[in-house]
Amino acid sequence: xxxxxxxxxxxxxxxxxxxxxxxxxxxxxxxxxxxxxxxxxxxxxxxxxxxxxxxxxxxxxxxxxxxxxxxxxxxxxxxxxxxxxxxxxxxxxxxxxxxxxxxxxxxxxxxxxxxxxxxxxxxxxxxxxxxxxxxxxxxxxxxxxxxxxxxxxxxxxxxxxxxxxxxxxxxxxxxxxxxxxxxxxxxxxxxxxxxxxxxxxxxxxxxxxxxxxxxxxxxxxxxxxxxxxxxxxxxxxxxxxxxxxxxxxxxxxxxxxxxxxxxxxxxxxxxxxxxxxxxxxxxxxxxxxxxxxxxxxxxxxxxxxxxxxxxxxxxxxxxxxxxxxxxxxxxxxxxxxxxxxxxxxxxxxxxxxxxxxxxxxxxxxxxxxxxxxxxxxxxxxxxxxxxxxxxxxxxxxxxxxxxxxxxxxxxxxxxxxxxxxxxxxxxxxxxxxxxxxxxxxxxxxxxxxxxxxxxxxxxxxxxxxxx
Amino acid sequence: xxxxxxxxxxxxxxxxxxxxxxxxxxxxxxxxxxxxxxxxxxxxxxxxxxxxxxxxxxxxxxxxxxxxxxxxxxxxxxxxxxxxxxxxxxxxxxxxxxxxxxxxxxxxxxxxxxxxxxxxxxxxxxxxxxxxxxxxxxxxxxxxxxxxxxxxxxxxxxxxxxxxxxxxxxxxxxxxxxxxxxxxxxxxxxxxxxxxxxxxxxxxxxxxxxxxxxxxxxxxxxxxxxxxxxxxxxxxxxxxxxxxxxxxxxxxxxxxxxxxxxxxxxxxxxxxxxxxxxxxxxxxxxxxxxxxxxxxxxxxxxxxxxxxxxxxxxxxxxxxxxxxxxxxxxxxxxxxxxxxxxxxxxxxxxxxxxxxxxxxxxxxxxxxxxxxxxxxxxxxxxxxxxxxxxxxxxxxxxxxxxxxxxxxxxxxxxxxxxxxxxxxxxxxxxxxxxxxxxxxxxxxxxxxxxxxxxxxxxxxxxxxxxx
Numbered sequence: 001x002x003x004x005x006x007x008x009x010x011x012x013x014x015x016x017x018x019x020x021x022x023x024x025x026x027x028x029x030x031x032x033x034x035x036x037x038x039x040x041x042x043x044x045x046x047x048x049x050x051x052x053x054x055x056x057x058x059x060x061x062x063x064x065x066x067x068x069x070x071x072x073x074x075x076x077x078x079x080x081x082x083x084x085x086x087x088x089x090x091x092x093x094x095x096x097x098x099x100x101x102x103x104x105x106x107x108x109x110x111x112x113x114x115x116x117x118x119x120x121x122x123x124x125x126x127x128x129x130x131x132x133x134x135x136x137x138x139x140x141x142x143x144x145x146x147x148x149x150x151x152x153x154x155x156x157x158x159x160x161x162x163x164x165x166x167x168x169x170x171x172x173x174x175x176x177x178x179x180x181x182x183x184x185x186x187x188x189x190x191x192x193x194x195x196x197x198x199x200x201x202x203x204x205x206x207x208x209x210x211x212x213x214x215x216x217x218x219x220x221x222x223x224x225x226x227x228x229x230x231x232x233x234x235x236x237x238x239x240x241x242x243x244x245x246x247x248x249x250x251x252x253x254x255x256x257x258x259x260x261x262x263x264x265x266x267x268x269x270x271x272x273x274x275x276x277x278x279x280x281x282x283x284x285x286x287x288x289x290x291x292x293x294x295x296x297x298x299x300x301x302x303x304x305x306x307x308x309x310x311x312x313x314x315x316x317x318x319x320x321x322x323x324x325x326x327x328x329x330x331x332x333x334x335x336x337x338x339x340x341x342x343x344x345x346x347x348x349x350x351x352x353x354x355x356x357x358x359x360x361x362x363x364x365x366x367x368x369x370x371x372x373x374x375x376x377x378x379x380x381x382x383x384x385x386x387x388x389x390x391x392x393x394x395x396x397x398x399x400x401x402x403x404x405x406x407x408x409x410x411x412x413x414x415x416x417x418x419x420x421x422x423x424x425x426x427x428x429x430x431x432x433x434x435x436x437x438x439x440x441x442x443x444x445x446x447x448x449x450x451x452x453x454x455x456x457x458x459x460x461x462x463x464x465x466x467x
Numbered sequence: 468x469x470x471x472x473x474x475x476x477x478x479x480x481x482x483x484x485x486x487x488x489x490x491x492x493x494x495x496x497x498x499x500x501x502x503x504x505x506x507x508x509x510x511x512x513x514x515x516x517x518x519x520x521x522x523x524x525x526x527x528x529x530x531x532x533x534x535x536x537x538x539x540x541x542x543x544x545x546x547x548x549x550x551x552x553x554x555x556x557x558x559x560x561x562x563x564x565x566x567x568x569x570x571x572x573x574x575x576x577x578x579x580x581x582x583x584x585x586x587x588x589x590x591x592x593x594x595x596x597x598x599x600x601x602x603x604x605x606x607x608x609x610x611x612x613x614x615x616x617x618x619x620x621x622x623x624x625x626x627x628x629x630x631x632x633x634x635x636x637x638x639x640x641x642x643x644x645x646x647x648x649x650x651x652x653x654x655x656x657x658x659x660x661x662x663x664x665x666x667x668x669x670x671x672x673x674x675x676x677x678x679x680x681x682x683x684x685x686x687x688x689x690x691x692x693x694x695x696x697x698x699x700x701x702x703x704x705x706x707x708x709x710x711x712x713x714x715x716x717x718x719x720x721x722x723x724x725x726x727x728x729x730x731x732x733x734x735x736x737x738x739x740x741x742x743x744x745x746x747x748x749x750x751x752x753x754x755x756x757x758x759x760x761x762x763x764x765x766x767x768x769x770x771x772x773x774x775x776x777x778x779x780x781x782x783x784x785x786x787x788x789x790x791x792x793x794x795x796x797x798x799x800x801x802x803x804x805x806x807x808x809x810x811x812x813x814x815x816x817x818x819x820x821x822x823x824x825x826x827x828x829x830x831x832x833x834x835x836x837x838x839x840x841x842x843x844x845x846x847x848x849x850x851x852x853x854x855x856x857x858x859x860x861x862x863x864x865x866x867x868x869x870x871x872x873x874x875x876x877x878x879x880x881x882x883x884x885x886x887x888x889x890x891x892x893x894x895x896x897x898x899x900x901x902x903x904x905x906x907x908x909x910x911x912x913x914x915x916x917x918x919x920x921x922x923x924x925x926x927x928x929x930x931x932x933x934x
Contacts, residue, residue, distance in 0.1 A: 035675050037696050071696060158661070165662045172639055172658070172700075190657065191639070194625070195632045208502050228725065229504050229538060231718040233639075233700065250717050251698040254724070258695065261728045262812045268735060269808020269906060270801050278813035279823075283830075287837050290805050294880075297801050298842050302849060304793035309859055315789060319782055322789045326771035326796055326914055333800075334737050334764050334907040338757050341736020345729045346745035356746075363750075370754050375765050382769060392776055413761075439736065439906035440801040447793055 036062075040069040048074065052081035055090075064093035067102075070255050073280070076105035079114070087114060092122050095169050097142040097252065100129035128245060137223045138216030140256060141237045141246030142169045149179040150186070154205055155198035161190070173234045175211070175244050176202055183242035187211035189233075213238045216245060220256040221348070227253045263435070264348075268341065270297065270440035297440050303448045304329075311455040318466040320394055321458055324379075324405055325451070331375055332412040332450040333443030336420030339364055340442045343424040347434045357425040361418060368417030372410035380406040397465045408457040415453065416446045503529075507536045515541065519548035522557075531560035534569075537722050540747070543572035546581070554581060559589050562636050563610040564719065567596035595712060604690045605683030607723060608704045608713030609636045616646040617653070621672055622665035628657070640701045642678070642711050643669055650709035654678035656700075680705045683712060687723040688815070694720045730902070731815075735808065737764065737907035764907050770915045771796075778922040785933040787861055788925055791846075791872055792918070798842055799879040799917040800910030803887030806831055807909045810891040814901045824892040828885060835884030839877035847873040864932045875924040882920065883913045 043051045043066065055063050055078065067075055067090055079087050079102055091099050091114070099122065103111060118126065125143040132138025146168055148157045161171050174193065176186040186206035196205040212230050214223055216237050226235055227250055234247045263273035272289040274281055281289075308315065315322055343360065346352045352360060383402040386392045394401050420442045424434035459467055510518045510533065522530050522545065534542055534557055546554050546569055558566050558581070566589065570578060585593065592610040599605025613635055615624045628638050641660065643653040653673035663672040679697050681690055683704050693702055694717055701714045730740035739756040741748055748756075775782065782789055810827065813819045819827060850869040853859045861868050887909045891901035926934055 035677075035679065035697060037698075162662050165658055170658075190661075191632055191637075194657075194661065195629050210502075212502070224721070228718065228721040230502060231504075233717075250700075250721070251695065254691070254695040254717070254721065257721070257724055257728075258816070261724075261731070262816065264728070264732065265735060265808050265812050268732060269804050269806075271805045271808070274809070277816070277818040278809055278827075279818050283834070286834055290802075290834070291838055291841050294798070294801055294805070294838055294842060295845060298794070298798055298845060301794050301797045304797075305790050305849075308790045308793070312786065312790075316786055319779065319786070322782060322792070323772050323775045323779075325789070325792060326775070326918065327765070327768050329793055329797075330768045330771075330800075330907070330911060330914060331761070331765055333797075333910065334761055335757075337736050337905075337907050338738045338761070339736075341732050341738070342741070342745055345732050349725070349729065349744070351744040351746050360745075367750070367753055367757070371758055371761055374758050375761060378762060378765060382772075438804075439910075440797070440804050443800065443906075443910065444797060447797060451793065 036065045036069055037071055040066060040071045044071070044073045048077045048081045051078050055082060056086060060089060060093060063090050067091075067094050068098050070251075074105075075102045076107075080106060080110045084110075084114065084117070088117055088119075092119055095142045095144055096122070096125035096129050096246070097140060099126050100139065103130065104134070132216050135220045135256070136216060137214045137218040137220070137235075137237045137248055138246070140220055140223065140248045140252050141216070142249065142252075143246045144169045145173070145175060145234070145236070145244065145247040146171050147175040147177050147244060148202060150176050150201070150203050151179045152202050153198065154193055154196045154200050154202055157188075157202045158193060158198070161193075170234050170247070170249050173232070173236075173247065174202070175236055175247075176206065177244070181241070184211060184213065184236060184238055184244050187236065211236065213242070214248070215239075220253070221260055223248050224253045224257045224260070225350070264344070267433075267436050268344065268438050270294075270438040293438070293440070297444050300444050301447060304451055307448060307451045307455075311451075314455060314458065314467050318458070318462065320401060320466075321404075321455075324408075325454070327379070328405070328408055328412055328454050329447045329450045330443075331372075331409055332416035332446040333439075334416070335368060335371055335413045336416035336442035336446045337439035339368075339417045339420030340423055340437050340439065343421050344435050344437060347424055347428060354425060354428055357422065360421055360425070364417045364421040365414065368414035369410065371417065372413030375413055376406035376409040379409050395466075397462065400461055400465055404458050404461045407461065408454045411453050411457060412446070412450045415449060416442075419445055419449070503532045503536055504538055507533060507538045511538070511540045515544045515548045518545050522549060523553060527556060527560060530557050534558075534561050535565050537718075541572075542569045543574075547573060547577045551577075551581065551584070555584055555586075559586055563589070563592040563596050563713070564606075564608055566593050567606065570597060571601070599683050602687045602723070603683060604681045604685040604687070604702075604704045604715055605713070607687055607690065607715045607719050608683070609716065609719075610713045611636045612640070612642060612701070612703070612711070612714040613638050614642040614644050614711060615669060617643050617668070617670050618646045619669050620665065621660055621663045621667050621669050624655075624669045625660060625665070628660075637701050637714070637716050640699070640703075640714065641669070642703055642714075643673065644711070648708070651678060651680065651703060651705055651711050654703065678703065680709070681715070682706075687720070688727055690715050691720045691724045691727070692817070731811070734900075734903050735811065735905050737761075737905040760905070760907070764911050767911050768914060771918055774915060774918045774922075778918075781922060781925065781934050785925070785929065787868060787933075788871075788922075792921070794846070795872070795875055795879055795921050796914045796917045797910075798839075798876055799883035799913035800906075801883070802835060802838055802880045803883035803909035803913045804906035806835075806884045806887030807890055807904050807906065810888050811902050811904060814891055814895060821892060821895055824889065827888055827892070831884045831888040832881065835881035836877065838884065839880030842880055843873035843876040846876050862933075864929065867928055867932055871925050871928045874928065875921045878920050878924060879913070879917045882916060883909075886912055886916070 128143060129139060144167060146161055146164060148160055157174060165171050172190045174188045175184055176188060178185050186203050188202060188205045192205045192207060212226055212232060213236050214226060223235060234249045236244045237246045237248060238244055266273050271293050274289055380402045383394060383405060387394055387398045423437045423442060427437055428434045595610060596606060611634060613628055613631060615627055624641060632638050639657045641655045642651055643655055645652050653670050655669060655672045659672045659674060679693055679699060680703050681693060690702060701716045703711045704713045704715060705711055733740050737760050739759060741756055847869045850861060850872060854861055854865045890904045890909060894904055895901045
């Protein structure tokens with residue numbers, strides 16, 4: 001190892017002599033006992049060429065560790081920057097789920113070229129993972145898990161584990177298979193294994209009758225829910241014949257949950273999920289992700305202009321009504337966005353099911369009424385004060401105007417809460433992710449209806465006086 | 468165990484004979500090999516009395532398992548419903564972090580009474596955990612971890628682990644302490660221990676020089692970030708003198724992340740975090756959580772009414788301008804909410820730091836300009852089409868009006884993106900959680916300014932013609 005540090009590849013050397021110092025620091029850090037996650041942070045600060053340069057000089061085991069880290073910004077790029085031979089050796093050592101992820105983001109030609117030259121075993125594992133759509137259990141799973149026949153004893157199993165430990169992503173969950181059919185019989189935790197009687201059958205160390213499993217097509221959210229519900233360190237992915245084709249480990253799930261939440265928040269903010277860190281996505285990529293929804297919302301919001309045109313005669317007769325348009329519309333949008341955020345999470349956490357929509361509606365209706373009434377009262381008080389204090393003159397019919405505002409607010413906030421709470425259900429019903437309901441979308445939805453409600457209420461209360 | 472099932476306490480029996488059947492089902496399930504998480508789901512469907520009735524008849528170990536499950540809806544209530552004696556035995560067996568959580572939600576008198584009667588050991592562990600504010604590492608940690616002196620061999624350590632396994636929340640991370648100072652020297656993974664040479668010192672099995680640690684006051688978000696960054700199964704909580712006072716395990720962290728996200732989404736929706744499942748929170752509780760922000764937003768939004776009053780003369784001269792108010796205002800709000808959601812996550816994931824605010828502003832400014840220009844063009848086209856197609860007559864100066872709308876949209880969307888992206892920074896700067904920036908709040912912020920921008924642009928473009 002030592003001499004590797006002393007003799008960096010001269011070519012690269014000449015090219016980025018400027019970086020030399022920092023490169024050697026990184027190299028040193030990598031070769032020292034530094035935690036790999038910190039090493040990766042260091043590497044991320046350098047360009048791919050330097051990263052490749054460092055990686056070439058690392059012992060295989062360490063280099064593989066680095067490439068396996070989810071924290072690495074651009075593993076695909078890094079692999080492409082490596083000499084093909086080196087890349088192949090390293091990929092053979094990486095966990096299958098990671099190799100698959102890398103290949104997803106790699107460009108041709110290197111991609112196809114490397115795929116062809118992978119050793120058969122890695123290739124087979126890779127194909128199994130690549131076969132499944134992104135964000136499914138199948139795409140998250142690793143094929144490096146420990147499985148033993150049910151006929152083995154605890155001792156045999158422990159010996160086996162000791163032999164294969166280095167090549168497995170986790171050894172804390174051991175999967176016991178039927179010796180004939182190779183289908184999953186039990187899952188055993190290592191902690192129970194080491195405390196069990198060495199001579200006993202491995203199956204006796206199993207805590208539960210039926211091990212928890214997922215199908216390869218299960219969504220990452222569902223995998224996360226299982227793992228957290230049953231406090232698992234890994235969940236086996238099984239096919240129809242209950243053959244274990246891989247496992248999803250808890251650390252992959254944490255990354256998945258975090259990614260899922262970023263997506264949800266961004267969608268709720270009214271844009272396409274970014275898929276890339278904010279500080280790394282390109283300018284036009286960013287525009288693309290945001291302009292789409294912004295235009296959709298803009299076009300739908302145009303209906304407000306049409307609505308106002310429709311009520312123009314009323315507007316001309318009572319300009320005073322226009323003063324409250326932004327106030328009233330935003331209140332509807334706000335109550336809607338509250339209800340939507342509530343139901344998005346309630347559905348995601350399975351606190352409420354699709355079938356509960358009626359119960360929820362029956363709950364949001366009175367809630368909205370009360371909230372609306374509260375705002376209505378505040379609104380009326382505001383007008384009374386302004387009028388009495390002479391801050392503004394709402395004209396001779398100011399009492400009726402106050403009444404209009406109060407009534408309209410109650411109606412609109414009720415509608416907002418109702419619409420906002422139902423939207424996630426509707427999306428789920430038609431097969432979308434409820435989390436794709438966004439605050440701006442709800443606001444737009446409520447704005448148009450809000451205007452119509454507002455003017456209708458005004459027509460009822462002010463007819464014969466102002467209108 | 469069998470006879471327990473056959474002879475349920477007659478008192479309870481008489482009282483809810485209706486439940487009997489189901490109770491026995493639950494009992495049976497509990498006593499069978501059913502996974503405890505499923506048992507808990509079953510119990511949640513019954514009232515506390517029935518739950519207590521079942522728990523009384525369970526063997527201690529099983530009952531403790533049930534109470535330790537985060538999925539249990541109301542552990543505090545259940546403990547209160549149990550006979551004090553029974554409650555004490557069970558709490559002695561529960562993990563310290565769980566007992567602490569239970570006490571947080573328990574009411575007096577049972578609370579104080581039980582606290583007094585707890586066995587000293589449990590009490591001591593409990594005090595340590597209760598001493599820390601909610602959602603900190605200290606409040607999440609459990610005190611049941613494995614620690615051994617650095618002078619021990621691998622074999623000694625493994626024997627020790629076998630003895631204490633049942634009483635520890637996890638044994639997959641072993642903490643090696645200095646024999647004298649008892650301060651943390653290394654963290655060893657069980658997987659490395661069982662593959663290591665039994666005669667070697669336990670320290671030789673450590674993977675890294677310095678173990679990753681957190682302070683008891685670290686926020687649950689930071690603990691989660693550490694655990695996921697370093698792919699840990701548990702992180703030790705250490706005091707100033709590096710004594711391990713507890714550990715936070717990965718399953719607690721997953722629950723913490725999920726809770727954190729629910730909070731974030733609800734806050735972003737413009738309300739107080741609910742703290743309770745949607746289907747369990749009371750009606751007035753719900754009103755309280757939502758009315759507060761709704762009123763704040765409403766009061767700030769009132770400024771729009773004042774702004775409109777200020778521009779009333781212009782409004783009277785050019786009613787046509789009012790037609791586009793909702794459209795223009797909402798566009799500002801939408802672009803703002805996009806930017807806010809982006810930065811909330813970018814800050815939470817440490818993709819950008821507080822110091823990057825200027826870099827972000829310099830990026831959001833052009834982004835907003837482009838997005839605004841896009842909407843501006845769409846808006847102008849809309850007016851041209853309506854005018855030419857005779858769908859609506861914007862008057863002789865329709866071209867100037869179109870120009871006003873286009874210019875105003877560009878300016879407002881730019882402002883929206885800028886304001887929306889800076890808000891999370893400002894909140895973080897003044898010590899708030901950036902995630903408390905909400906879409907409605909940004910919208911309100913932008914609405915008021917948006918109106919002023921709109922009318923100012925109108926005054927510039929339309930002066931001498933319409934205004």
